[in-house]
Amino acid sequence: MTILANILVVFFIVAGVLFIVVSAIGLLRLPDLYTRAHAASKSATLGVMCILLGVFFHFWLNEDHFKPTILLGVLFLFITGPVGGHIMSRSSYIAGVKPWAGTVRDDLKPEIERMKKEQNIK
Amino acid sequence: MTYFLWAAVIIIVLSIVALVYRLVKGPFPSDRVVALDAIGVALICLVGLFSMLIDTSFFLDIILLLAILSFIGTIAFSKFIEKGDIITRDNSR
Numbered sequence: 001m002t003i004l005a006n007i008l009v010v011f012f013i014v015a016g017v018l019f020i021v022v023s024a025i026g027l028l029r030l031p032d033l034y035t036r037a038h039a040a041s042k043s044a045t046l047g048v049m050c051i052l053l054g055v056f057f058h059f060w061l062n063e064d065h066f067k068p069t070i071l072l073g074v075l076f077l078f079i080t081g082p083v084g085g086h087i088m089s090r091s092s093y094i095a096g097v098k099p100w101a102g103t104v105r106d107d108l109k110p111e112i113e114r115m116k117k118e119q120n121i122k
Numbered sequence: 123m124t125y126f127l128w129a130a131v132i133i134i135v136l137s138i139v140a141l142v143y144r145l146v147k148g149p150f151p152s153d154r155v156v157a158l159d160a161i162g163v164a165l166i167c168l169v170g171l172f173s174m175l176i177d178t179s180f181f182l183d184i185i186l187l188l189a190i191l192s193f194i195g196t197i198a199f200s201k202f203i204e205k206g207d208i209i210t211r212d213n214s215r
Contacts, residue, residue: 020134021137027141033150036144040157048164048166052167055171058174059179076189076193080193084197088152088159092152094204095204
């Protein structure tokens, strides 16, 4: 039973560390604010969720401490991580940070122009 | 198991070093805020791994505290970058 629990814990922690490393490489190498926010929000959130699930299973199966605080933290990170990345990239677009030159499609630009036109009419 | 956990801690610390490079170098303030958010997430991972290493469950409450502080910091910085102040009183949007 201990070997099965250790296999589960090691699997979750290896997956989480891989996702954290991928998000760090993405933040280091990607050319643009928006691609960097994409890398930081999604893959870092998935990595921390995997690591916290590994910690939860370790304390539950090996040490017999059932700690629902960790599950609450996983739920909170799952909700707030992508929301934080989204609101950060939206506010920086409104503040005027230009996208990368290789960007193919920009869906927010006509929406921002329509909002500016409506505010001028009012 | 102990060597495995120390290896995971060392890899996460190296990724925090990469994030600190982006925090220092980033050309816009938004880059720095994104890097700070990712550093908070990596710190949460470090707290979990250290509580497994030391075999206590007292550190696990810090996870929720760090998550809430990191999210509120990101929201406050994004409001500041968008409008120039954090608490606004107009109800137009």
